[in-house]
Structure formats: C-alpha cells, structure tokens
Amino acid sequence: MSNIVQRLFGRWREEHYYQVKEFRFSMHLVRRSPLTIVGIAIIIMLFTIAIFAPYLAPYPEDAAETVHHDRILLPPSQEHIFGTDDLGRDIFSRVLFGARISLLVGVLVIVISTGIGIPLGAVAGLVKGKFDDFIMRTTDIFMAFPPFVLAMVVTAALGPSITNAMIAIAITWWPWYTRLVRAQTLSIREQPYIEACMAMGLPRARLILRHILPNCLGPVFVQATLDLGYTILTAAALSFLGLGARVPTPEWGLMISLGRKYLPDWWWYATFPGLAIMITVLGFNLLGDGLRDILDPRIRR
C-alpha cells in the first residue's frame, strides 16, 4: 500500500521537480529578508484575528450596540487591555472585530477592481485601436481625480455606509489595474513565444487565456497586495470623515473619529484603532515589497 503511495508521490515529485525547486528558492529568499517575514507574520495574525474574532475577543457583545454605564472610559487594565470607550465597550474586542470589517472591505474592493481592471486592460492591450483609446481616455478621466476626493463624492452622493464606501473605492481603484495589465499585455504580445504560437496556428482566444494572461499576473499580484493596505486605509479615512461605516460598527476609522474628542486625556480610545490601521498597512506593504523582490529578479538568475 505504502509502496503505491511512494510511487505516486515519486512520480508527482518528478513531474513537478522544477516547481518544487523554485518553491524552495522562494522560501530561501523569504528567509533572507526579515522584513518580509515580519510582513507575513502580521498578515497571518490579521487574518487569524479576523476569522476567529468572536472566539478571541473577551467581550464579543461589545462589538455591537451595547452600553455599560459602569465601565465608561476606563484606562487600559487587565480586564480591558485597550481600555473602554465612552459607552463602556471594550476597545480590544472592538478592534478585533474591526479587523474583520477592514479585511473584508479590502478584499472585496480588490476583487471588484481587478475584476473590472484586468479584463479591460487585457482587451485594451490586445485589440489596440479605437477601443484601446476609448478605455485609456476613460481611465484618464478617473485617474484625474485624487482618489480620495472621488471616493468622497461618491459616498456623499450615495449616502454613508460601508457598502457604498466599498463601491466608491473600487471605482477609484480599477483604472490602475487596467493600465498595469495593458502595459504588461503590450510588452508580452511582442515576445517571440507569442509569435511562435501564432505561427503554429493557435487561435487567438487560447493565446490570450493560456499564454498572455498568466505571464501578466506577476506585477498585478504585487500591486494587489500593496493595494490591500491602501484600500483599508482609504476605507478607514472615509469612515473617519463620516462617509463610511456608521455607528455602532466597530470600524477602525470610525472609532478614531469618535475618540478624537477624548484626546489627550483618554488617549486609548483613538490610539489603539490607529495603531491597528498602521500595523495592518505596514504588514501589507512589507509583504508586497517582499513579493516584488521575490517575483522579479530571481527569474534573472
């Protein structure tokens, strides 16, 4: 029995010999860059917190609409690691739940932006001509606005809510992916191996899906990782301005906004959510940078 398993495994190893080697090399590179490891650690921690928030939070009920008049604005202590807010809610628990919201927002925004941006960019790069011009001018228009201002306008128009904030951010973000993918596509389609496939008579559709797109995705990946951090930041900023999440959602930006008036005496209210945002963005930045370093020069060994 184990013989068969061994043989199967051996065969898998042989067929994927090269991928295994590459993976090992990537791990080596990661090990050599302590900052990337820090980034990865932060992200893992973040996702763990987001998934297991209800179990990790000491006072999970505080994440919703509750009031504890007896515990208002207590400083950090053993029972309340981050202290309590003006409604007596445990800030630590709220920060943990906030991770869920932020990550969800970030991921959804990226998914929507790439979902729009990648196909548009690929088509623009491949078809060129008038369609390409049209898409490029559209992206120009969107990119002419400072992203934040645009997001503000959209949420102001649609009304403040987390969902609307997500839509707003996605609207400002997709042009970057379009441009990125278009640039990649333009350079890849000139490569001899694409010509070779055309010379062998392979149809266009297959060419795009199996040859061009997979080769584009490297920089997109890096960009998406970095963007996760920035979208979270933008969402928090929108909520801070009152254009995003509404009370009593434990969104970090919102918490800072509410806690502002209690600075500097009851500093813990605004500070800990702020720290959470900072660490999150830092984590994604480090990871994104690390990814970029791993994905690019190593191919040029």
Place this chain on the structure above:
Amino acid sequence: MAQTVLEVKGLKKWFPITEGFLGRVKGYVKAVDGVDLQIEEGETYGLVGESGSGKTTVGRCILRLIEPTAGQIIYRGQDLAKLERDGLGRMRKKFGIVFQDPYASLDPRQTIKSALTEPMKYHRIVESDDEGLDKAKDLIKRVGLNEDHLYRFPHEFSGGQRQRIAIARSLTMDPDMMILDEPTSFLDVSVQAQILNLLSDLQKEFNLTYLFISHNLSVIEHMSNRVGVMYLGTIVEQADKEVIYRNPEHPYTHALISALPIPNPAITPARVLLSGDIPSPLNIPSGCRFRTRCKYATEYCAENEPSLSARRPSHLVSCHYKLKLPRPIPITETQHKT
C-alpha cells in the same frame, strides 16, 4: 524537375508612420519593397542581409504573422495572402518556424511537454493525450535531449538546448517547410555547430525545405544551396551559393562578402569598404537604392531603379551595369591545419 514549394511575388510591406492624433500618414517605412523568390523542394534558400534589409520581415510576411501590404505568397499553388483565418490556421501547420532568440521563444510558464503537445492537440494531429506524449518523447529524443526534460521549464535550459526544443516544437506538426530566422545568432560557436548539424540531418530525414535567414555569411554559405542577398527591402542578387561567394556581380554583394573576417591570419583580406552607413528605410535613395554607397554609381543610377534580371539562367542581379568584380575572398594554397 524539383517542385517549387514556395513562390513569393512582388512582396511588399510598408509600415505607415502616423502623426497627430487623427492619424495622418506622414510617410512609410518600406521594410520590404518588392521581393520575388522561389524555393524548390528539399533545398535550403539562404536569405542574407544586414539590419534594415527586411529579411526578417519577409519571413514573417510569408506566415502572415505580419500582414503584407501587397504581393502573392504561393505555397504549392495556393496563395496564402488571400486565405481567411481558418484556412490560414490549417496552412500554418505546414510551416515550422524557429526564431532568433532562444530565451524568448518559449513560454516561460509552460512545461516543455505542454509546449510540444499543445499544437498537436489543437491541430488534431493526434487522437489522444497518450499518443501526443509518445510523439513528444520521440521528437525530444530526436533533437538530442532526454525524456525527463519534458517536465521542466524553459529557463532550466541553455540557449542551445532551447533552440533544440524550438526545433522539436516546429516538427510536431509534420511540416513541409521550415523558416529559420537567425536560429544560431545568439549561440556560441560550438553550440552553433551542433544545431547546424542537427538541422542538416533533419532536413535529409524528413525531406524538409528550408528558408534560412541570417546575417552571418559563413553560416549561410555552409547551409544554403541558393542565396538571395537583400538590401533595403529588395533582393539585389540571387544565385547558387558558389556563384555568390566567388563571382558576385552586384557591388553590394561583393562588399558584403569581402567584409567577412577570415579566420586565417596568413591571408590579408581584399576588403571593399563601403562609405557611409545604411540609409534609413524611411528615406530610400531614388533610383538604385545602393547608389549612395556604390563606388561605381553614375547619374543614371540616381534616376533609374534597376530591376532584378537574369544574367544567366539561375543568376539574377539588380544593377544597371555588368561589372567585372575581383574575387571577394582571396584564397591561398596554405589552408591552416585542422
């Protein structure tokens, strides 16, 4: 009488230069400006020229990887220039193509096995995956690599090995004719020798016809039966190999061959140095294109463009004058010891 496999008539490729955002056409880069050639079955036709001569563009136009502006491309009686997309797809499998840059001609994300079996599956040359795998194994061994190389990715291989893979890939479709675009330019000398030998062997084994495009005169001389010399988009001379290298009649051919560095220090080259640089294909000189660098040019040359005419049955020259030029490569009795 050998059959003509490929006949090219009046091939032109002009790239328009647009200006402004309404796309006004300012001028044309006349990369290929009227090329005629015929290739017989089983032979190797060497197309030689420097940069800007248009030789690479000719190769690509034949396969319609670039759409020709004008001209006919007749493959065994059928004009490829007129085919629709489906017909073209089917015709394409008769041609194998090998490119110059071994490092970019294979998809870096595809295993070799996949690269070889993909065209077979698409063109339905094989019925099942297993059959495709068998054929791939066969071909990879035929070009000198091992079966387990099939599971690797391109960047695990050296330049020479990648060219072998590219050759194997073009053989998967049982082609009739191969277009070899500078297949050894980026390779070292010893690797080049291996690849050239492989190509010769394959040609005999599979009865292939080759269009060999290169700027390397020694390689062309070694591989070709007939040679066509291109300058600025047209063929200026075409003849059997021995004739071109010993008794060229066009001054450009003469200068080109005399410019070859000879690996024998005992021989002093009788070099013809051309003045100036190659004119840009944007501004092709009036009359004969070569007159700006030609020692023998006259006023007549500036006003009238010569056409490719047959001086002897298989020797075509595009020049107004019948020039008697000295042998471009001097020979001495002492060949060096090998």
Place this chain on the structure above:
Amino acid sequence: MTEKLLAVRDLYVNFYTYEGVVKALDGVNFDIYPGEIFGLVGETGCGKSVTSLAILNLVRPPGLIVKGQVMFKGNDLLKKSQEEMRRIRGNQISMIFQDPRTYLNPVYTIGEQMTDIAMLHQNVSKRDAIKKSIESLALVGLPDPERVMRSYVHQLSGGMCQRAMIAMKLLCKPELLIADEPTTAVDVTIQAQVLELLRELKRNLLGSTLLITHDLGVVAELCDRVGVMYAGNIVELADVRELFANPSHPYTQGLMRAIPMVNRPTERLETIPGSVPDLIHAPSGCRFHPRCFSASEKCKAEKPDLIEMGTGHTVACHR
C-alpha cells in the same frame, strides 16, 4: 626584452550565489606588451568579461577577487584604492563595450560627454577640452566632427556611435584599451569599418589593446597574440599565426573545426561533444577533460599548467 605593460598572475575570481560558489576564474595568467593587440578568445561563460572587470578592479559582490595580481606598469592594480583606480580608469586604461548605443548617455550630447571626460582626467580648460574632442573625433574618421559634438546618441547611426565611443575612450590617450566584443552587435559592413579603424589606430597610437571576442575571424585579422579561454582558464597562448597554424589544445582545435568557413566546404561541422561545464561543480583536474577526445586519468586528476611548446606558444595540456 620589452617591459610588460600588463601582467595578470594567478587570478582567481569567485561569485557567491544561492546555488553555490561559481569559480569563474581559476588561475588566469597572461601578459600584454606595449604596442600590441592581444586577443582573448572564448565562448560565453569562459570568463573573458570577468577578466576585463578584474583588471579594472570592478568586480562587485557577489563576485570577489579571491587571489591574484594585476600588474600594470609594475603596480598591482588590485591593491589600489577605489579613488586611485578611478584616476586610472578612463585615463590610462579605457574600455569600449559591445553596444555603443546603450553605453552612451542619451540625455547629453556627445560633445558634453567627451569634454566632461577630458576636463576630469586631464585638468584642461573647457576650450581645450573641446579642441581635443574634435581632434579625437576626426582621428576616428568621423566626417564633420563639430556636428557630431552637437548631436545626441539617437541622432547618430550605429557605426557612428561606435566610432564616437572609441573617440571618447581615446581622448586621454590610454596606454591600454580594453575592447569588449566591439564588433558583435554591428552589421558586417560596419564591422569591417570598425576593424579597419582599430588597425589604423594601432599603427598610429602605440598603445596596447586587449580585444575580447568570440569571433576567430576578428582575432585572425587584428591580433598579434592570442589567449584562448575555457571555463575560467587560459588553455592556450600564442602568436596569432602560430595559433592558427598549430592549434595544440584540443579545445582550440575543436573550436576551429566547428566554425563554418567559406574557404573550407564541409558536409557537417565537427562539434565538441557535451557542453560548457557548470562552474559551480567544475570538473576536477583539467576542466576540459569530460569533452576531450584524448583525456587520460591524469587529466581528471591534475590541472595542467601552461607549458612552453615553442617560442611564446604555451599550452595547458598534459599531452
């Protein structure tokens, strides 16, 4: 006995990579005399470019010059500080590269780049620098040097760029010019012009040239003495005529047989079996022995030294 201009002794260079230590240069020895053109021939990966970098002490991490001396006019260049080397580079030892268009700065005119160099190394006024530059450009055969001075790189053709680059490097009348594959990226007719130029310059300037190339034809035409490199070693060293008349190392012989030559029609080219070795796990003893048709046990065990075979003709082989 003329004084040697450059003497490279026992040069060992390693590159430290993830996969292991690449022993790029494994004990390189050769001399260059004043007024000669010395050719360094080899295929990709043999170490010829690394050698030129080592001479200029430009080997950067992950590369390291592990051992050896580069004696230039009696002084060891490897022992000099970067500051001292900077004064030598461009001034007494100059280097021209393969592709002139990428090695010239596209945002400055040729004139600006040349006067920069002249003023930097020779401490002359701007007016004198301009005069010298024009002289240099005329020397390389460029018609209308004043116009070239005012041009940018993209306005010149490939051949003109190559000449301009040569003119730039010759400004300070270097005693040693290192030419790294100067004819590889250009067309045949331009290549002929460049070769002719280099030959004339040799006649007029009395400086020496280290010509690095993989083209044996170029070597035959231009060089006085030649060193053949394989996998980090010099395997044969001789006068050019001697080398072509009596190639003694099996690699040299194989190389010459593998080139298609117009005067020597053959059905098939003779090849050297196998391929260039991985320098991390280089073959023991003589690095060529796995591909050599006359290898013996001794070849596997011991690395051969350069043995004198005739006047000035040394070969690194046990036979």
